Amino acid sequence: MDDLSLLSDLSLFLKEKKANGVKIVAYLAHDNIPEELLDAAGFFPLRMMFGGNDDLMDASHNFLPPSTCAFAQSCIGLYSTKPNIFSFLDLVDFFIVSNHCVSDICVSEIISKHFNIPRLDFYVPYTKNNSSLKYFKLELLELKKRLEAITGTEITNEKLFESINKYNEFKRVLLKVNELEILGSEKLKVLQRAMLYGPEFQPDLEKFIQYVRENPSSLLETSKDILFTGCSIFVNDNLVDLIEEGGGNIIFFDTWIGSHYSSQIINDSSIQTEKDPLDLLVLKFKDNIYGDHTVPNFLEQKVALIENYYQKYTKTKGRKLGVINHIIKFCDHISLLSSFLKERLQEKGISVLNLERDYSRANSGQLLTRIEAYLEMME
Amino acid sequence: MKLKAFIGIDIGSLATKIVLISEGRLIDHRTERSTYDFKRIGHNLFDDLLKKNDLNREEVFLMSTGYGRNTIDIADDRVTEITAHAKGTQFFFPDVHSVIDIGGQDSKAIVISKKTGNVVDFQMNDKCAAGTGRFLEVMAHALEVPIDQFGDLALKSNKSASISSTCTVFAESEVISLFARGASKEEIASGIHRSIARRVAGMAKRIGVGPKLVFCGGVAKNPAVKKYLEEELGYEIETPEFPQLTGAIGAALIAQENNTN
Ligand code: SF4
Numbered sequence: 001m002d003d004l005s006l007l008s009d010l011s012l013f014l015k016e017k018k019a020n021g022v023k024i025v026a027y028l029a030h031d032n033i034p035e036e037l038l039d040a041a042g043f044f045p046l047r048m049m050f051g052g053n054d055d056l057m058d059a060s061h062n063f064l065p066p067s068t069c070a071f072a073q074s075c076i077g078l079y080s081t082k083p084n085i086f087s088f089l090d091l092v093d094f095f096i097v098s099n100h101c102v103s104d105i106c107v108s109e110i111i112s113k114h115f116n117i118p119r120l121d122f123y124v125p126y127t128k129n130n131s132s133l134k135y136f137k138l139e140l141l142e143l144k145k146r147l148e149a150i151t152g153t154e155i156t157n158e159k160l161f162e163s164i165n166k167y168n169e170f171k172r173v174l175l176k177v178n179e180l181e182i183l184g185s186e187k188l189k190v191l192q193r194a195m196l197y198g199p200e201f202q203p204d205l206e207k208f209i210q211y212v213r214e215n216p217s218s219l220l221e222t223s224k225d226i227l228f229t230g231c232s233i234f235v236n237d238n239l240v241d242l243i244e245e246g247g248g249n250i251i252f253f254d255t256w257i258g259s260h261y262s263s264q265i266i267n268d269s270s271i272q273t274e275k276d277p278l279d280l281l282v283l284k285f286k287d288n289i290y291g292d293h294t295v296p297n298f299l300e301q302k303v304a305l306i307e308n309y310y311q312k313y314t315k316t317k318g319r320k321l322g323v324i325n326h327i328i329k330f331c332d333h334i335s336l337l338s339s340f341l342k343e344r345l346q347e348k349g350i351s352v353l354n355l356e357r358d359y360s361r362a363n364s365g366q367l368l369t370r371i372e373a374y375l376e377m378m379e
Numbered sequence: 380m381k382l383k384a385f386i387g388i389d390i391g392s393l394a395t396k397i398v399l400i401s402e403g404r405l406i407d408h409r410t411e412r413s414t415y416d417f418k419r420i421g422h423n424l425f426d427d428l429l430k431k432n433d434l435n436r437e438e439v440f441l442m443s444t445g446y447g448r449n450t451i452d453i454a455d456d457r458v459t460e461i462t463a464h465a466k467g468t469q470f471f472f473p474d475v476h477s478v479i480d481i482g483g484q485d486s487k488a489i490v491i492s493k494k495t496g497n498v499v500d501f502q503m504n505d506k507c508a509a510g511t512g513r514f515l516e517v518m519a520h521a522l523e524v525p526i527d528q529f530g531d532l533a534l535k536s537n538k539s540a541s542i543s544s545t546c547t548v549f550a551e552s553e554v555i556s557l558f559a560r561g562a563s564k565e566e567i568a569s570g571i572h573r574s575i576a577r578r579v580a581g582m583a584k585r586i587g588v589g590p591k592l593v594f595c596g597g598v599a600k601n602p603a604v605k606k607y608l609e610e611e612l613g614y615e616i617e618t619p620e621f622p623q624l625t626g627a628i629g630a631a632l633i634a635q636e637n638n639t640n
Contacts, residue, residue, distance in 0.1 A: 339585065351499070365446060366485065370503055373461035377498045 010196055011088040017044050018091050027096035028104050030256040031291040032124045034281050036163040040155045041147035048075050051237030052359035063110050069330040070358035072103035079115045096120045120146055128286050136285050140278050160277035170199040174262035176209055182217050184250030185240045191257050192235050223249040224375045225319055230326035230334050232257035246371040260290035299337055303344045310350050322378050323350055329358040382638055383438040387630030390417050390447030393483030396624050397424040399432055400631040407432055408624055417447040442634035444626050458633050460626045465491050465498045467629030468593040471619035477588035481598035483512040488583035500586045510578040512598045518571045521551050522564055533572040533603035536565035542574040576607035590614045595622040
């Protein structure tokens with residue numbers, strides 16, 4: 001299952017969707033976009049989660065300064081160069097303009113405007129007090145109205161409950177993938193595929209989990225275990241291969257592609273008692289302690305989550321665990337907090353490698369040196 | 380067959396260094412430009428070292444390190460330059476706490492555990508020539524000063540021109556315009572050395588370096604960078620007898636450690 005086959009399969013999958021009259025909504029925002037609402041309206045939510053390379057980053061400079069995050073640059077590069085394997089992006093009917101970060105705001109606006117894709121706005125508050133939760137609900141209502149106007153069909157509560165349950169179930173299965181004891185690269189590919197295809201991938205996920213349980217991997221003894229945090233590893237990025245080449249193995253993805261997404265499960269008792277399904281989406285937003293929108297306690301939560309996992313893992317497995325904090329160059333909120341995160345975890349005896357990089361392949365040698373040196377430190 | 384010696388080869392982007400260690404003593408060493416053909420240079424240096432010291436291939440263990448550590452196929456094992464420098468500086472200064480290494484293409488800061496002698500943290504500069512030997516080379520060229528006299532020239536001035544650009548290309552034009560505005564070569568040279576020292580010291584402070592700090596790598600031979608680094612850090616720093624060899628020595632010592640227990 002390499003990246004190219006993933007992308008060509010996705011292309012076929014999206015073409016089929018279009019042929020069946022399904023509209024595709026793409027977005028960059030890493031969390032808090034209500035995919036259940038899009039699904040209930042009959043749209044297919046497509047996350048932009050594709051990593052870049054030198055050419056894609058260069059191609060974005062007609063639109064963005066090179067000091068924009070490397071991921072955002074690559075997203076623009078994908079649209080402005082349209083590499084063949086990404087031609088499925090032509091199928092996108094709407095682009096959600098959101099505000100996960102400054103790059104998100106700029107890039108989603110640029111894509112919508114310069115590549116003529118009608119926009120849907122969805123702005124997310126940064127805090128979780130009563131007023132911001134009310135505001136979040138208003139945004140949900142706006143989006144709902146907009147989607148209904150496009151399709152001419154009402155999104156009934158019944159449909160929305162159905163979608164919420166569907167995504168809930170899907171995430172429960174996805175959570176189990178992150179816990180499997182397999183090679184990190186294999187796990188990442190499954191997580192990426194699942195997050196691109198959505199709940200329709202659930203039967204394959206279940207089969208995969210079953211297969212791994214029946215055929216446990218024996219690869220893990222020699223490599224060094226890594227908890228991976230910070231920016232996600234997107235499709236087509238070779239970082240996970242570099243980590244494995246250096247002798248490491250990511251055993252847990254504490255990133256948006258990984259536990260942040262799959263942990264956003266709405267509890268069953270709320271689903272049973274809540275009358276308005278939009279309130280369930282508000283609740284999901286409120287309870288999302290994993291995403292970078294957990295202001296003002298983002299750093300505290302992050303330290304606590306990592307420490308918790310670390311203690312549990314080292315105690316139950318009796319193995320050392322390293323932490324790699326991945327910082328995509330110019331991803332400001334991850335980058336600004338990285339030295340504090342490292343300091344705080346080091347105080348607790350947890351060593352951290354802050355790995356800042358862009359998608360340039362030219363510095364893979366230096367990247368590998370940093371990874372290997374960190375793994376040697378763990379010996 | 381019993382191993383008689385341990386060889387460390389540090390294949391840097393500009394120079395390849397090789398050392399031979401036996402019973403914890405530095406017996407022999409060589410340095411040559413890496414050129415584009417890392418592998419051939421490495422093989423030649425290795426063969427030469429064996430021949431001169433009357434050793435067979437089976438009697439030695441070869442550990443590679445440095446930028447080109449993966450390219451030399453005859454190595455028995457490899458280690459990163461971070462771990463190698465940490466070990467190599469302890470050969471000269473057993474009580475070292477931190478290391479700053481400024482090489483041709485990169486610079487790094489390393490903090491070593493006093494208890495275990497192992498690396499506890501490190502930082503490398505990111506894909507940028509500023510803060511490396513390359514920066515000094517480009518600037519020396521712009522001022523038409525031989526690189527081996529550049530540091531001494533800087534120390535002749537008690538004033539430093541201010542170089543604000545962190546990018547080598549912009550700094551080069553800044554230097555030329557300073558020259559045009561009548562600043563002396565000495566002042567500009569001093570400003571250039573200060574700028575590299577400030578940049579590297581900033582990176583090093585971020586990971587908590589402290590005394591005893593050992594300065595190694597090719598640039599450690601430059602007296603002005605050393606002096607300004609001391610001023611930036613606020614304490615005296617040490618330079619080993621062979622600052623360019625610490626990586627190779629470290630690799631050989633690690634080979635010795637791994638094979639004698
Ligand atoms: S990588 Fe960081 S800066 Fe870039 S879009 Fe994602 S969150 Fe925003």
